[in-house]
Amino acid sequence: MRVARARYKNWNRADLTYAELDEGTAVAGVFTQSACASSEVEMGREQVKSGSARALVVNAGNSNAFTGYRGREAVEQIMQQVAEHLGCDTSEVFVSSTGVIGVPLPKDKARDGVAAALSAEPCSWEDAASAISTTDTFAKGAHASAMIGGQRVELVGIIKGSGMIAPDMATMLGYIFTDAAVEPALLQQMLSTANRETFSCITVDGDTSTSDTVLAFATGKAGNAPLASFDDTGADAFAAALTDVCRQLAQLVVRDGEGASKFITIRVTGAASDESAHRVALSIANSPLVKTAIAGEDANWGRVVMAVGKAGEPADRDKLSIAFGGTWTARDGLPVEGYDEAPVAAHLKGAQIDIAVDLGIGEGRATVWTCDLTHGYISINADYRS
């Protein structure tokens, strides 16, 4: 990894990240479903189809979204510049951008930044995680390893994001690198599956970015027998490690949610289906009244009832049960008479909040992660200049 200062904003920090990847690196990706996706997302979606990658460039401070043909030209320039340097195909150079929407990425700054990065000294994962960040308050990375047929493989991931986070459909900017040898089609299947259980289960503010992207790169340098199907030896272990890294990264984004003071886990059980449970859980996680109640350390389960009721999913008021930190405050549609408020109050004063909701009508279950809604979110977003 290498970083440089393209000075996309008036700041004194690295804001362009470059990762060179070995020949033969497999790539997989998941992207935002936004109807207003950036050129980077549109092009990346096409590029992953070839399954092959040689480089990654990430611009921070300018998302280059909603910038029309001029935005696209800037991306093509970066791809060309790197492809010439490496002697590879432009389709093997992946570009992401994050930051303000609606300002075309300045081509001159991009050209100088890429040139500086190509000749820079290698840097640490943490430096790269910092260079891809915008409103993040800390650098976010995760690691896991797996054994594939006697060969140990490593996975490292970095991610950025703390606002405009509702990857109901895809994700924010995240990159996972592994030395395992994995065929692109299988890597894509594994990443899509991991995405559904991790990045798709977090929300900060219900707002979905135009630039959400997660890419996984597998260089194959570990020397394991290449994985081509879920039946191959070690495929399960690798998929579990990949999901583990994705879950760590996803939860780090929520922990750094704009203005967040508490990390909230919402478990929904007894739903008509897993999909229904997921939608009910997100309805609770995205409710400003639930999120402000948690910020106020108030066990206001009435607001949880409201959020279940508005989800548009099958539910029966008289079978609904709600618990905070393991203490049931409502059971089968009625407040629990004389429940012990002390452990609930103590739980709500903590930084890790657990809300459990049992719908009592089926076997569907889901878990999502979110944060509370505080004055900090308002301050960050009412003052942020476009």
Added chain:
Amino acid sequence: MRVARARYKNWNRADLTYAELDEGTAVAGVFTQSACASSEVEMGREQVKSGSARALVVNAGNSNAFTGYRGREAVEQIMQQVAEHLGCDTSEVFVSSTGVIGVPLPKDKARDGVAAALSAEPCSWEDAASAISTTDTFAKGAHASAMIGGQRVELVGIIKGSGMIAPDMATMLGYIFTDAAVEPALLQQMLSTANRETFSCITVDGDTSTSDTVLAFATGKAGNAPLASFDDTGADAFAAALTDVCRQLAQLVVRDGEGASKFITIRVTGAASDESAHRVALSIANSPLVKTAIAGEDANWGRVVMAVGKAGEPADRDKLSIAFGGTWTARDGLPVEGYDEAPVAAHLKGAQIDIAVDLGIGEGRATVWTCDLTHGYISINADYRS
């Protein structure tokens, strides 16, 4: 109208409202679609089918939602007490409750409160509007009149609500009284139509109440030839007046949105259909990032792009145009070069904000109303005790 102090909360104000209605009064209603609706809503939905009403009782300070059989018993007690007093059927007594969720309405306080209201002096519409309120900061009422075949009829409405407002599907607590003679079936049709264009077009926080209700009562005392169909003379005028009152009431709720400092009108045109335009408009209106940008007086149209993109509706990034206060800041998927920022900045400093979005792909259009998201909303809802 009569009001009394049931003291549902520890406060020094009237919190029980009673309206006696003439014999032969027609009634129509629209209710929340919440899967966790209160007993009042469930029973009201059944009662309107008969089309006949003699009284309305509104409890403020306790929503009686999610209280199981005990909540239902309290409603039945109120219906019986009033029916005995009037010598009418219990099904002709409509009850609504608003306030905290999950605490059964205390039967003793309800009994004493209803008894006090039955013997109270008549009060003004404004007193009644105050007595049905909870976190509202002002009493909300509206008036209109219409000519039906040479006979002037009057319509008066009162409403409460400022948080947990996302009547995507129905409404908050609102009551419209008219002396017109209108058959119940037609009144219901007119109210449902008006609801779609008014209450269903507002949102404060995207959270839908368990108790949302709007009832329209037509006493027939004006003496007009009863309206039975849209073809009758004066039916158009009456429907327009009814919609007018509903729109006034709906907009008053948004103006009193919790913590609101600005009233925002969002007009979406050029959508694939009117329904699609409505969903795009609500996606913008419910976006915390758009709402905080307006609070910060920032013409951050990138966040509007984001909200269009996440709506899940047909849109083409390269045909999208966005205006603030009539000034186009983005046209056909590109920022407008060198647009005059001065009128936009001046517009955003005002209290009435207009956002226009043209999707450029069809003829669908919709307008919704919302408010900004400020520190006030957090203060109100993080401190409100359950």
